[in-house]
Amino acid sequence: GAVVSQHPSRVICKSGTSVKIECRSLDFQATTMFWYRQFPKQSLMLMATSNEGSKATYEQGVEKDKFLINHASLTLSTLTVTSAHPEDSSFYICSARAGGAGGPQHFGDGTRLSIL
């Protein structure tokens, strides 16, 4: 089946640091990837849609300068949390869609980001 790899799984860093999270589709090409944020015991909140070779589409209320997305190839999208602060601490999950119309999204294992 389609596999999505997300790295790192856990990051702990100081306030003001920029953190990069990678999302890779291992056995399929993904022209579109998605980045979600999940607070404890809550649902996934879509942050942005990452499109290969073009700018990401951000959801309302998500700061594009804070959460930089790059989708330079058909198998890799990166999310960089710039100048992270404690309120950015959260669980971040990426997904990629395989197959044609109506295909399911396949999710990475997520990244637990903790900003001290």
Add this chain to the structure above:
Amino acid sequence: AQTVTQSQPEMSVQEAETVTLSCTYDTSENNYYLFWYKQPPSRQMILVIRQEAYKQQNATENRFSVNFQKAAKSFSLKISDSQLGDTAMYFCAFMKPNTGNQFYFGTGTSLTVIP
């Protein structure tokens, strides 16, 4: 925007019993897809089952089946012969194709299987 509602924040079921998780959605579209995802404590999102709106037949995957009522905009998940490994958060999701393929998730139902 599409809305997906899961009215049961928490549920429990005895091992080997059957449980049904409810999901309703609001849309004016005729062609769309519905999914159930499972998120165990490991936090990985795992696809459980998928339903195409144009298909009248309910999808089944081993112990998992859905009751898809298009007119009522209802998409419930039935888990038969519940196992301890079924303990997880379950999210219902709606997708309208060809519009960025975005998923709209419900708020989730926390299911606990009791030994």
